[in-house]
Amino acid sequence: MLKIEHLGIAVKKLQDSVPLFEQLLNTPCYKTEGVESEGVMTAFFQTGDSKIELLEATKPESPIAKFVEKKGEGIHHIAFEVENIEAEMKRLAALGFELLNEVPKNGADNKLVCFLHPKTTNGVLIELCQEKRG
Ligand SMILES: C[C@@H](C(=O)O)C(=O)SCCNC(=O)CCNC(=O)[C@H](O)C(C)(C)COP(=O)(O)OP(=O)(O)OC[C@H]1O[C@@H](n2cnc3c(N)ncnc32)[C@H](O)[C@@H]1OP(=O)(O)O
Ligand SMILES: [Co+2]
Secondary structure (H helix, E strand, O other), rough: OOOOEEEEOOOOOOHHHHHHHHHHHHHOOOOEEEHHHHHHEEEEEOOOOOHHHHHHHHEOOOHHHHHHHHHHOOEEEEEEEOOOHHHHHHHHOOOOEEEEEOOOOEEEOOOOEEOOOOOOOOOOEEEEEEOOOO
16 A cells, blocks of 8 residues: 555535635645545545545435434545555455455546445445556
């Protein structure tokens, strides 16, 4: 794993949380982007080498809607940047980690992503992400 690429934070309303995080971090939100396949709208902040990703659900079946309903707002996942996502997925599957998607899928911010089930990672949802090339 190269670094923590971003921390995902589930929120109820970006409209409220974006200004709050702008004040907290003292840096502007540099991008908002919808990811239809995940049912989320995201907002990104640069913090040093890593990012904060705020996530608001855009439909009731969204993992973020379920999470907020059950646990409330808060840290949802940690995303690690990897050099080669397919090699990393193979390596982790062979070690017994449960991959939530068998092939890399499109994430926000020009990334290919794969999630690991929190039940195999001490209750922490992990995202692998690789910059899309070409
Ligand atoms: C845009 C993209 C990007 O960065 O580019 C993103 O981040 S998209 C971010 C949104 N997309 C995703 O999260 C995709 C991956 N997530 C998923 O597939 C799902 O959310 C699962 C993690 C499999 C959970 O779904 P499921 O329907 O099974 O929910 P559930 O509510 O029944 O939860 C099953 C168990 O997992 C726990 N659980 C659920 N979400 C969790 C989370 N974020 N962190 C830690 N534990 C979590 C529940 O408390 C429960 O534990 P107990 O059994 O102990 O009660
Ligand atoms: Co993420």
